[in-house]
Amino acid sequence: MSTHDRVINFGAGPSALPVSVLEETAKSLLNFSGTGIGIGEISHRSKEFTAVVNDLESLIRTQLDVPSTHTILFSQGGASAQFSAVVMNMLARYKLLHPEKTAEEVTMDYVVTGSWSKKAAEEARRLGGGQVNVAVDSRQFSKDGKSFDNIPSHESYKLSEDPALIYYCENETVDGVEFSHDLTASTSFPFHLLKQGSLVPLVADYSSSFMCRPIPRLADHAIIYAGAQKNIGPAGLTIIIVRQDCIVDVDAAAKLGTAPVPLMLSYKTLADAKSLYNTPSVISLYMTKLVLQRMKEKGGLPYFEEMNRKKAARIYGLLKEGGEKGVFERKVSDGSESWMNATFLVVGEGAEKRFLDGAEKQGMMALKGHRCACLMPLFSNYRIQ
Structure with missing residues (x-):
């Protein structure tokens, strides 16, 4: 098999990467930037x-139009580490703002729409330091009362009056649901419910949709984070966009009663050291920079947003056609479908195995998803040529 005899890799993460990026990285493993030293x-x-x-910071800032009020940080540990980091940093911030509040008086709001936001809420409960309020749980509005198959409508949300954080996951990889891109739709995130005229503590996990399109109302977020491996690089790198009022002195907050924050989970540690406090994920940072440079050369987010729109329309059109023929069964309600990963069942005894075996013969790999469903990731840069 030659270098370019590659299958179509539908892995949801680590995702497929552009051949040009892999080739450039291969060269740099031996001699990076003329130094005679490998990357x-x-x-x-x-x-x-x-x-x-x-360069990577600049590519993210310019393509996403990140305002000067926000700092871009690079970390390790993936999105799962941010489940903890978000809670600890935002509780420290809240304590500095409200030193008189006890843990019993502190609330953290979680919008639970899938497996990842559920895990994030569970971590917040485990860490303590505040009460977890599930502002909405989409399972209550599902077809069977237990599946994550929808994004709830705006009137379903019950946000706290003054939470330390409001958390949502923009796209749920496992479940195939995503907040609508149309902010007038009832399945979009309800930004209008947020308290106006204040620095809203809004936190978003964008791991599986980062850089697929512009981020709605980015400036209104306190924190946006994304593990690179879903879309724009290999595993090992996490991108964190943090509003500067959320980069706080966690040790000062600890003196007031919050739990001490591990050094490497403190956003202030990362910010003060320009993300180089310790040895970072060097190769992941480099490859992600190459991917984003390629994105810029192809037209940036406008190009990729339109490409993703066309791919999603085509895939969901085929799934609808297959559903009418009794071949496929979609897992997600209308209006809540993900642009990033389409989840569906292949109907019939042994049909899923035949489908997957047939796909492999056509060079399409890693379509097997979670819980006896197929998962068809749609964004990965390798699949956009």
Whole structure:
């Protein structure tokens, strides 16, 4: 098999990457930027690698139009580490703002629409320091009363008066649901319910939809984070966009009674060291920079948003046609479908195995999803040529 005899990789994460990025990385493994040192060996303090970090930050800021009020940080640990980091940093912020409040008086709002937001809420409960209010749980509005198959309408939300954070996951990879891109739709995120005229503590997990399109009302978010491996790079890198009022002195908050925050989970540690407090995920940072550079050259987010729109329309059109013929069964309600990953069942005894075996013969791999469903990721940069 030659370098380019590659299958169509539908893996949801680690996702497929562009061949041009893999080829450039292969060269740089031996000699990065004319240094004579491989990218996996270069000092993260060197001027050559510092330039990579700066370039990546600039590519994200310009393409997403990140305002100067927000800092872009790079971390390790993936989205799962941010389940903890978000809680600890935002509780520290809240304590500094409200030193008189006890843990029993502090509330954290979670919008639970799938497996990942459910895990995030569970971590918040485990860590303590505040009460978890499930502002809405989409399972209550599902066809069977227990599945994550929809995004609830706006009138379903019950947000707290003054929460330390409001958390949602923009796209749920496992369940195939995503908040509508049309902010007038009832299945969009209800930004109009947020308290106006204040620094809203809104937190969003964008791991599986990062850089697929512009982020609605990005400036109104306190924190947006994304594990790179879903869309724009290999595993090991997490991108965190943090509003500067959320980069707080966690040690000062600990003196007032909050739990001490581990050094590497503190956003202030990362910000003060420009994301280089310790050795970062060097190769992941470099490859993600190459992917975003390629995105810019192809036209940036407008190009990719339109491409994703067309792919989603085509896939869901085929699933609808297959549903009418009794071949496929869609898992998600109308209006809640993900652009990133379409989940569906293949109907009939042994039909799923025949479908997957047939797909493999056509060079389509990793279509098997969770809980006896097929998962068809739609965005990965490798699949957009």
